[in-house]
Amino acid sequence: MKRPFLGELEEIVLLTVAALQKSAYCASITQTIDQQMARSISFPTVHTTLQRLEEKGFVSSLMGGATTERGGRQKRLFTVTVAGQQALIECRHLRTYLWEQIPTPVLQLWGA
């Protein structure tokens, strides 16, 4: 069976989950992406993406501590599963491999 495909948005969300570690939940993920990537992303989009990632088995979740700024409501905290880690690593390998195929003079020309 083919491995579930990791889309671009899914990759970003998954990376953010990994970066935030213990405090990865939907609102914090949305805000991080919004601030750090200068990329306007809507909360429902992130929410749906997380659900999809969970269906594919790349993240797992459990209910966590409530705080006052969220009106005493519980958080759903996400962590990257082993399958998620592998998918991210594979993704990174694939990119590195493609980068390495670009001839060095061209890269110098780009100023990269």
Add this chain to the structure above:
Amino acid sequence: MGRLTKGGRPPRWASWLLSRFSPPGAEDELQGDMLEMYTYWVQTKGVSSARWQYGLAVLRLIRPFALTRTSQPDHRSQPDSKTNFSLQPAMIRNYLLIAWRNLRKNQAYAFINVTGLALGMGCALLIFALVRYHYQTDHYHHNFNRIYQFTSRFSSPTGDINIQGIPYPLGQAIHTDYPDIDQVAMLDEWYAPLVVVPVANGDDKKIKDKNYKGAFVEPAYFRIFDYSWLAGGPDDLSQPGTVVMSAEMARNCFGTTTGVVGRVVRLDARIPARVVGVFADYRDDTDLAYSIMASWGSLKDQLGTRPEDQPFNNTNGSTHCFALFNDRFTVNDWNRQLLSFVKKYNPNQIKETSYPVVPFSDMHLSPEYGGVSRELLLSLVLIGLLLVGTASINFVNLATAQALNRAREVGVRKVLGSTKAQLFWQFMGETTLIVLLALVLAAGVCWYGQTLVHTYLHGPFRFTFYFSPSVIGWIALLVVAVILLAGLYPALVVAGFRPVVALAGRLTTQQAGGFSLRRGLVTAQFAISQLLIIGLVVVAYQLSYVRNKDLGFRKDAILTVSLPNTPTQDLSKLSTFRNLATTLPDVGQFSYSLGGPPQSGMTSQTRVRFDTRPQIEPYTPQQTWIDADYVGLYGLKLVAGRNLHPSDTAREALINETFMHRLGFNRPAEVLGRFLHKEGFAPLEIVGVLTDYNQLDLKQGINPLFMTTLASGFYSANIQLSSANYSRALSQLERVYNQVYPDSFFEPEFVEQQLQKAYQQEQTMGRLINCFAGLALFIGCMGLYGLVLFMVLQRRKEVGVRKVLGASVSSILWLFSREYVRLIGIAFLLSAPLGWWVMTSWLNNFAYKISMSPLMFLLSLLVTGVVVLLTVSFQSVKAAQMNPVKSLRNE
């Protein structure tokens, strides 16, 4: 929550939505996350943007837009007790599937239900459109509720007569005496306007169409009513010799609407008028359908004198006065001034005449001012309700009868934990599906019906349905009403099944939605059909009676031709036309008169003084102008005296018997040789008394009437054709007419047709009832067919056993039919008295009417009986002829 105060709270409605419609199990986290996001948005984007973002996000997060978690890996997916299973996608899918399978399995029933509902709802929509058309007429004028119309009221000891017309100088008088009234505009209708467009080289173009109406108006008219101008405007209309026209009229005259302003046409071929404006075509829902409007000043050429110089005691039914009232001068102010106004301008008739104002919004629905009667509209609405009722009854009957087939499904669902409410909503949902399906078809039925109305029921109005958002509300109301009517009872019955009984298959027809209730509903359907058939029969009889009644005058093979519309007729031309026409081989007798045949509607009323009596007679006899040949041509009979001597001026008079009786005499000899005095006329000597004939249509009785010779007031030629070759006669007459009146328009009309015009509304109603009665019977029979189909299936074994034991085909037929014969009888007991009552009140509109005979009622009984028995036997004959071996073998 202290940190929240800075940005306030997120929109309450959105939080509520989220709490109500979150995907199962996700409410807690979403509420929390969204609160945090709200704070974040408030800090980064501001409060208003945050609220906006919040609302948008919530809309995307709630069901049914959000993804639901299908894989349920942990404890969170365990549904709590609040979850409503009926709204789970899986359940909805299941409900739809079951509904679809049921429709497929019982195609005959589905067909009957959908078709019946579609026809019923289609007719209801059409009726709704018609009624709405009449209630919305002219509503689009933005001043609509402030517009009033001056009317005339003539009081006499026998009662008041209200007419829409007013004297010509009324508008001027109000203008000068009451400048506080916002706007006052006179309008004089101009029937069948003839417009002549000069063509540079060649014959002039003549435009005349019976569907066009014209008018003479004051410019203020356009400040009262809404018109939009394509070119020019109404301002120049204050000068005489100017005219404005609709775009359609402009295209007819000039072939275009541009560059028309400034061109000249001749009105009635005589009055030159310059076009000063072109307005966009008026909407069809208006009573002010004037295609061409000339300046009020031009009326001088039509009347011979300025309208303001016309006498105040002469009231013309086609002259109207509209006004826009405001706070400075209200309707009450006018009512207070009325008496002094009449004293000033019409001092001789203070007691008899007044000029009340009527809201313009009342005009379209008051029959006394020529509007549509509310009763007609009400009866249409009732018929619509009856049709919807009949179709819903079909549904209830078939659904409850079929409920048995679904007993097992219901049983299984209940055992697996369905609640009564869930089952109820499931069945209501199925009804909704069928009703919505029917609605789509109904829209088609309604659309088709509208084109039929256009072609067959054209009548005096152009019917167009104007859409507005409120229509959606009405349609929704209809749909909800039908769903409740049709679905409520079956759903309650099915949801109420006891699972043990249902699963054991021990439900009987008796338990499944009362057999007696079905009987009652079928009886109601029969009664509806019979009622409509009684109406149909009575209307048809009355209309044929009206058509064939001896009216007291001859009407076959007589033609009328209207003469040019001038203030007074040219006497020499009259005699030229008469001489030329009578030499034609196909023309028999020839006569001139004011308005064609009796009943043409062209009569006027006047007050007269009799002989030496000092007082004016306390009633208003009718008057008309005829020549000496009129009596012979229409075959009127003289009781005593002689016919009028030929004359061009009014000197002698014929009166009818009714007039003689009203004058207080019983023997004609007592009135012969005495005189009638009418203002502005020489004394008229009564030379003959005519047998009463119907000079008015049969809705009205016979009024006192006198006729005299006044050649300058002739506007019709009455021509009797002596051969059957009408087309040759017509073409020869047209040639002669055009030779004498080159500027006029030859427009022949047979008397027979003219007489039918008075009954247009009744004929329209007759056609509608025919159509709807047929539909009601059809829908009812479809339902009955379905019911019998079901019963035959149910009693297949019983029929088999009976046949084995020696029952004949006819006895089995009787087994199925006797039930319905009894129900028809009961329905007849309901519909006959109701029909008698309704139709008696309808017949009271006519002075001359048929008396209802038992035969008409029996006819309706017979028709329903035959149709019902045919429907029933169609299936039961099959059952009776079936081989009992087949039905008994499979167990």
